Amino acid sequence: MSTELVHPLSKYLRAAMMPHIWCSGCGNGIILNCFVQAIDELQMDLNKLVVVSGIGCIGRVAGYANTNSFHTTHGRPIAFATGVKLANPELEVVIISGDGDLFAIGGNHFIHAARRNLGVKVICANNFNYGMTGGQQGPTTPLEAFTTTTPYGNIEHPFNLVHLASASGATYVARWTTLHVRRLTQSIKKLLQKEGFSFIEVVSPCPEIYGRQNKMRTGLEMMEWFRRASVVEHFSDPAKAEITREKIVVGEFVDTKKPSYEKLLHEKIAQVGKEAGKWGEQCAS
């Protein structure tokens, strides 16, 4: 059991930033692991890859992936990514952020990017609460769940993220848990190869903050919940895929094709103007 060999994925991580800040049992590390694994399997050009994140525990992921990365303000990664993707469509822009960042404060940007079918890719770590600020109720907190701001049990109905995404027009929608690492990796590969707005929800354990308050004190307990409750059902009705204690429907929900916003935009430009296609000329000069 020597350790002189290096981890096969270490080249995709910023050594200076390791080890990461995440708690023991936190699913964010698994998501990062699957993400870089997917990049490795696709042999992607890291120079053409931009990882954008927002605020929250998972927000740090941008710093950890050894590629172009930007850590924006709370809720705004998709808006920022819109600028990046339109300015240079050759860049593969991936937003990795949390449920609060993407669907509470950033909800508006999500649905509009999906509506426009902007060709950015969104991976959401859904941990059911605001972990970084100490476990407050959020847009995905299950009914009756306990958080530091729902001490008597949550009375708000949570978002069903896959339903929201497909209703908003995403061309690829999938849900996995951090236990489904193989499928998640394959799913991320698919996501990275889609043209239009694509979305993966990763149900992720937050034992230290959320679990503790809801009788799942360890990551293992939360992962066991995922193992017990999850059922793989591809292309089932996202409207019927609410996450409950008993059942977590995982799988692909949507996989369709339609021209991306930037494609249509640059077709227009090509048709209207003459100088279309000279991207980054300001930078190049």
Add this chain to the structure above:
Amino acid sequence: MPVRLWRTPLDIEKVKLPKAEIHITKDQCNGCGYCIQYCPKKVLEESEEINARGVHPPRVVDEGKCIVCGFCTAVCPDFAIFVVEKQCEGGCYV
């Protein structure tokens, strides 16, 4: 007649199964226990030692049982464990 493996199969020597080299970066481990729990061959267990992050990193019980499925590598949130396939002359045998 139901097949029972009461007699060692005659071709057992001919069966090639991968042999593993398990690498654990102890101080990177954060002690979640996923690799131990989800190893299909129960190759790992929690060790007594305490690492730089103040947790018990896993320890290999029986490297011989490992079949290099690589799930521990894939499920580790801390990139603290990985498995490589041992290279033997013409493949490793059971």
Add this chain to the structure above:
Amino acid sequence: MNIAGSVDCEGVAKFAAGLPHVVLAKDNRYTCSDQGQELIKSDVKEHKLNRVVVASCSPRLHEPTFRKACEEAGLNKYLFEMANIREQCSWVHLHDREAATEKAKDLVKMAAAKAALLQPAEEIEAPIIRKALVIGGGVAGIQAALDLADTGYKVYLVEKEPSIGGTMARIDKTFPTMDCSICILAPKMSDVGHHPNIELLANSDVVDVKGYVGNFHVKVLKKPRYVTKDCSACGECIEVCPVIAPNEFDAGLAIRHAIYTPFAQAVPSAYIIDMGICLNKDGVIVCDKCMKACDRQAINFEMKPETVEFDAGTIIVAIGADIFDPSAAPNYGYGKYTNVITSLEFERLINAGGPSGGHLIRPSDMQIPQRVAFIQCVGSRSDKIERLYCSNVCCMNTIKDSLLIKEHWPETEIYVFYVDIRAYGKGFEDLYKRARKEGVKFIRGLPAEVIEDRKTHNLWLIGENTLQKKLYEMNVDMVILSVGLEPRKDSEIIQRLLTLSRTQDGFFMEAHPKLKPVDAATGGIFFAGCAESPKDIKDSVTQASAAAARSGILMARGKVTVEAITPIAYPENCNACGLCTKVCPYNAITLNKELKRIEVIEAACGGCGTCAAECPFGALTQNHFTDEQIVAQIDAVTEQGAEKKVVAFCCNWCAYAGADFAGVSRMQYPPSVRIIRTMCSGRVAPKFVERAFARGAAAVLVAGCHPGDCHYINANYQTQKRVERLWKRMEQQGLNKERLQLLWASAAEGERFASKIREMQAMVEKVTLEDIENAKKVFEKALGGG
């Protein structure tokens, strides 16, 4: 001298002549022969007869013959009736001519009484679906499927294993011709795979069959393979799969991986994943080596079981047989001593494609044995382990195997321990001679036990040579147990789904051992191969072609005639209570609430008559088994000496056939019983029993199929309810309920029937006249009508 041996036929004929309505009575031999039939025809014409009764064998055998004769004479075939004075009289009372003759007279009288009331009837015709279901993909199923498909019928071939091929695919050479087994089977297998008329459902189970001859509705559960049709069987996945298990095909002598193909020639060739051992549980993919290795992305862990539904006109049951597990015979040490192998394991060892590459080696040390012993009848012809029958193939198989050894290693000493050598078939004797010429030693007398030498793993055989009356103690390197065949463990499932019957051995029972050897008693269902009894390949193929032909005949006709034994409704009596609709096993009766009456769907009717038995208002009766006709039979029996007689109501398929079987087997029982045949015990209305008692019968027997074996799905559950109600009533009225007996006896249980009659006879003798009188009073109401 079938009948005349114990019955005074002439006397019976004279008696018959004196019966009401009878204008002509003749004593004649071999009436079923052409001359006999001609006689009937001419008499009908000459004497303008409008009813015919033949007293001879069982209607289950020759009723069709005589009906045909009547029809040819211009008489509606439903105007014919039979008195069974052979199977149910002469053969079972061989040593009491007088009583047998008396009984024969009664039986004729009953038949005549019924005949007087017979009505002409037209049979209605239902279309037959021109598709066949074949259950089981062994050589028999394959042959049957191919024959039907080549004839042009659509065939659904359902095989529970991942590949077709069955036991034959695992055998090295076939006797007596020494053909390479898989070499002759593989082409047939791939024909099945490619045949445009065959839909192969491998790795699938038949889970439900509804309907009736010509119109079955079948549900098949297709178990997931987790590998899609895109699989090119390239084998890359096997290379990387890290999980291994004993290989069923090689009888556990070799290993296979979690993803595998059963054998090289498998059809369908697509691989399959054994989820029992695969690491990927609960929808979590732990190991994705096979997925990564598969260029065609043919691996899909999300596959779910799917139910396939289709209609079929006929069904061929070819589920084969299991191979006896010799660890049930512990004295031979199988499962303990590595060098004790079964004949099937031998086949895999001697097969060039097997785990040892065709070398017969001792598992203990991989050495080629010098001295080999075969032990015969392991799992056959032994009451110790309740396998009384001969498995039919083992003798020749051993002889073939011994020659194979001699072929490769002529120096090997071979000893065959046997009980008898049965080399009855074409070319078998020659093979047997050859073996002896080659020096194979045949020793009569099975070893009492086999003991292993701990060090050498050689084996000691200890027993008695029954020819030389000498004890032997023999040391050999290897022992091969010539294991027998036994019914499939899952036979009950098919039996229940198709309402079939099985013999005591557990194999499926044919409609008639001689004249309908491949038909099941249930219409539209046929047998092929070892499902019906142990067979070698040749016989299995022969029977398969026969079964294919039989079902082809039905489908070619395109329609099935439903016997005119369907219900007759008298709407004027019906008050739309709906009881009949509840008891009908076929939902063939519906209640029309508007018109306040019931409607009968004749094509769906199975003809059990339980509806007629259930109706309290006489609004329903059954064609050809009307209340009047049955009552007439009862009255005929009870006219004289009722107090000494047992009136028995037997269902056509089990109890009546059982009684016939008792006759065929010459089982003797008291002559006091008079059997009235109904199609199902469910037809027996309480009023029939009551009438029998009211007319002074000593006892009544109601007999039907075992619960679950009913040929009308579940009609005999009604029988049970009704009899229980009667018992209750008898108890309340202070009658001895022993006088009414209920018997479940299958067509194979002749002895069960016979002993029931013996037992009842003992009881009847205790019944006093007073008892009889009490019963008469209690049930006198039943005398009204009829």
Add this chain to the structure above:
Amino acid sequence: MTKKGTVLEGVHFMNGDVACAEGAIAAGCRFFAGYPITPATEIAEHLSQRMPEIGGIYIQMEDEIASMAAVIGASYAGLKAMTATSGPGFSLMQENIGLAVMTEAPCVVVDVMRGGPSTGQPTLPGQQDVMQAKWGSHGDYEIIALAPSSVQETFDLTVEAFNLSETYRVPTILLADEVVAHMWEKVVIPPAEKIKIVNRKKPNAPPQEYMPFMPDDDLVPPMACFGEGFSFHATGLTHDEHGYPQTSSSEVQQRLVSRLCDKIRKNAEKIVRVQGVMLDDADVVVVAYGIVARAALSAVRKARERGIKVGLLRPITLWPFPERHVAKIAEKAKAIVVPEMNCGQLVREVERAAKETPVVFLSKLGEDPHTPTEILEAIRRNSQ
């Protein structure tokens, strides 16, 4: 009105919003993200037509927050980017203006000022966002803000705004007002080659050595963009020269925040531009900016006709504030008159710079800008 696919040139008659849009194009802006709001809407409308013609991007976002975020994204992807709004939208942009400051993203924010607070007077001019422009986002930072007082200047200053933001990697704000934005005037656009254009500094270090936030002597770090082969990280968190978060290091916070301020403060002399009219002998000096400066100028001329020694100091750069210029005129002047369309914002900076010299504030709210007569009256009162 424009030749397809080219940067506009020659003599034109247009309003301030259009001039701003054309100025952006002339400066090399190829990305605009915005959200409709009076009185800045015409900028978006004009660019939605012009951008495609010249191969640029126009997108209407879901709100001003998104617009500002998108602008920063485009800037990091290598385009010169701009957004335009008015008071309410400007408020929404503040957080991300802070992000642009922290990540040193070159970009231009146009705020066409209207009457506030809140929805206020959408169609009337104001100068109420002067302080918000400086202090609107949380935390300490310096920023550049320019105030045009004519349509021509709106064109010129938009170009200037891009040049400054590219030079100093700081968001630059064009503080126009409703009158300038909607006023139609002659605009002379020189041929493209005559227009001075500045582009951001590129790194000359090899990618593996590149530190995205390591400044040169001018305190401004060279800027690589996504896709140029420098894989780097940027964050709104306090970060070191590598761009890596250092959220608990006082020393890194000290170094970063003071540099962000100093790169403007220490370069203030190079940045600041003012217009002075008849200041040499002036006893009274009017300090005015934007449209108000136009009224002030004619008031100054009328006063001179009446023999009053009065001059005009017009800050073109509101931020950094032209402190030295004000101090200089304050040495000689008896009084300083400051007319503003607010309740007193820039006047505070004037007072601070003027020391003992009395400063008279002329407020105007809720209608058209000060008239020359009103300003003349104030000059006369303070000239005795």
